[in-house]
Amino acid sequence: KAGVTQTPRYLIKTRGQQVTLSCSPISGHRSVSWYQQTPGQGLQFLFEYFSETQRNKGNFPGRFSGRQFSNSRSEMNVSTLELGDSALYLCASNTPEGTQYFGPGTRLTVL
Amino acid sequence: SQQGEEDPQALSIQEGENATMNCSYKTSINNLQWYRQNSGRGLVHLILIRSNEREKHSGRLRVTLDTSKKSSSLLITASRAADTASYFCATGGGGYQKVTFGTGTKLQVIP
Numbered sequence A: 001k002a003g004v005t006q007t008p009r010y011l012i013k014t015r016g017q018q019v020t021l022s023c024s025p026i027s028g029h030r031s032v033s034w035y036q037q038t039p040g041q042g043l044q045f046l047f048e049y050f051s052e053t054q055r056n057k058g059n060f061p062g063r064f065s066g067r068q069f070s071n072s073r074s075e076m077n078v079s080t081l082e083l084g085d086s087a088l089y090l091c092a093s094n095t096p097e098g099t100q101y102f103g104p105g106t107r108l109t110v111l
Numbered sequence B: 001s002q003q004g005e006e007d008p009q010a011l012s013i014q015e016g017e018n019a020t021m022n023c024s025y026k027t028s029i030n031n032l033q034w035y036r037q038n039s040g041r042g043l044v045h046l047i048l049i050r051s052n053e054r055e056k057h058s059g060r061l062r063v064t065l066d067t068s069k070k071s072s073s074l075l076i077t078a079s080r081a082a083d084t085a086s087y088f089c090a091t092g093g094g095g096y097q098k099v100t101f102g103t104g105t106k107l108q109v110i111p
Helices: none
Strands: A005-007 A010-013 A019-024 A031-038 A042-050 A053-057 A064-068 A074-078 A087-094 A100-102 A106-110 B005-007 B010-014 B019-024 B031-037 B043-050 B055-058 B061-066 B071-076 B085-091 B105-110
Touching: A005 A087, A010 A019, A019 A087, A019 A106, A031 A074, A042 A064, A042 A074, A042 A087, A074 A087, A100 B031, A100 B043, B005 B085, B010 B019, B019 B105, B031 B061, B031 B071, B043 B055, B043 B061, B043 B071, B071 B085
Parallel strands: A010 A106, B010 B105
Antiparallel strands: A005 A019, A019 A074, A031 A042, A031 A087, A042 A053, A064 A074, A087 A100, A087 A106, B005 B019, B019 B071, B031 B043, B031 B085, B055 B061, B061 B071, B085 B105
């Protein structure tokens, strides 16, 4: 089986811009989770999608949003970027039991 | 906020030695998982232990779970330089329960 793919791998944006990140889960997996990882805050849960519906949500402002398509691919969007949004954004493809298979991540730098 | 707390935060050992890291969590769980992350990359799933299991092995890895103390430990035997990474425990997942990661233990194995 192909693994989890995330695009792009690296991204540089300026404050105030918006960004869209993409994640393709493992074939057959219907659940996708997103995380933000920073040195200061560690791994923070953003949201989880299952069959195109948001099933869980973390404590992030409304500038962070996501969606899932019928083929289980997922996107997350961050609007009005702030310097503090610089982070590694990780996507995970989830089994029904909760095991997560992570993609390589997207490194976002906000200048 | 993090559900789990790993201990120690950092660990440095010589190649060939055993490494033990601990995880404590706060709420009741269905299972607990351990993940490894090499610097700046996605997480790799290592092992899942269910709440009715006390010990589980996978290669050089041994995981124990004590639900009465809400704690788990990960033992890596005969460590190698390639084991240098951060290790995270995670609880939750499956259905409507989101996965929450601990703060991580940074392991350095010196050749």
